[in-house]
Amino acid sequence: MKLILLGPPGVGKGTQAQKICEQFNAEQISTGDMLRGEIKAGTELGKKAEEIIKAGKLVPDDIILGMVENKLFGVNKPKKYILDGFPRTIPQAEGLDQMYGRHNEKLDMVISLEAPEELIIKRLSARRSCKNCNQVYHLVTMPPKKENVCDKCGGPLFQREDDKPETVKNRLEVYKKQTEPLIDYYDKKGLLKTVDSTGTPNEVHEKILKALE
Numbered sequence: 001m002k003l004i005l006l007g008p009p010g011v012g013k014g015t016q017a018q019k020i021c022e023q024f025n026a027e028q029i030s031t032g033d034m035l036r037g038e039i040k041a042g043t044e045l046g047k048k049a050e051e052i053i054k055a056g057k058l059v060p061d062d063i064i065l066g067m068v069e070n071k072l073f074g075v076n077k078p079k080k081y082i083l084d085g086f087p088r089t090i091p092q093a094e095g096l097d098q099m100y101g102r103h104n105e106k107l108d109m110v111i112s113l114e115a116p117e118e119l120i121i122k123r124l125s126a127r128r129s130c131k132n133c134n135q136v137y138h139l140v141t142m143p144p145k146k147e148n149v150c151d152k153c154g155g156p157l158f159q160r161e162d163d164k165p166e167t168v169k170n171r172l173e174v175y176k177k178q179t180e181p182l183i184d185y186y187d188k189k190g191l192l193k194t195v196d197s198t199g200t201p202n203e204v205h206e207k208i209l210k211a212l213e
């Protein structure tokens with residue numbers, strides 16, 4: 001299984017990637033989580049990425065492509081995985097195609113998740129994430145059992161800096177300009193399936209399973 005989950009910020013890519021990975025014993029590869037890990041570790045890459053992410057812009061393609069190639073084809077390369085939040089630009093998608101060419105592998109499918117903008121904004125404004133393990137919650141639809149404490153690891157929950165309303169607006173604009181063209185890119189390659197991401201997380205998961213059949 002080599003899958004891409006495509007879609008605007010807050011549509012539910014991370015939530016669904018986690019469910020599919022649990023079911024199929026695959027690895028979730030989120031470039032957003034990787035970048036937040038670099039920021040937390042205080043690396044040079046993290047320092048470069050921090051301001052860009054805060055502004056809701058995209059980290060340069062060459063940095064992302066290097067990071068992804070190491071992950072996909074380096075030591076401990078995963079056999080089954082879901083790419084969550086990558087690729088996000090046409091040059092990233094072309095770079096990924098070249099990587100697969102170099103390593104003689106291929107992508108199985110691209111699932112594009114869709115939801116109206118009002119719903120996306122509601123989802124992002126009440127998202128909380130665990131500082132330790134990145135588990136994601138929603139204050140209304142998926143609250144933690146104990147306020148501000150992660151059910152999984154007991155870590156503290158926080159609101160992502162880029163989930164503040166002004167940055168969300170920028171992220172949605174960046175998605176439309178730079179990432180949405182990928183829908184057409186993968187449709188032309190015959191790899192695209194579109195899934196309606198409204199409904200509960202379990203309902204959306206069922207729709208994804210149908211698309212995977």
Ligand code: AP5
Binds near residue numbers: 032126
């Ligand atoms: P990244 O972390 O990838 O953010 P994103 O793509 O904007 O996506 P999100 O994580 O915000 O949303 P999601 O779709 O995963 O939704 P989730 O499941 O959490 O990237 C962050 C930044 O890093 C970028 O802006 C960029 O700067 C940089 N970056 C990352 N990758 C890059 C790349 N390839 N190139 C360049 N720059 C890159 O759900 C959202 C909320 O809704 C949660 O609270 C969840 O609990 C809730 N929810 C989800 N599904 C449902 C449902 N069905 N019903 C009710 N609630 C739901």
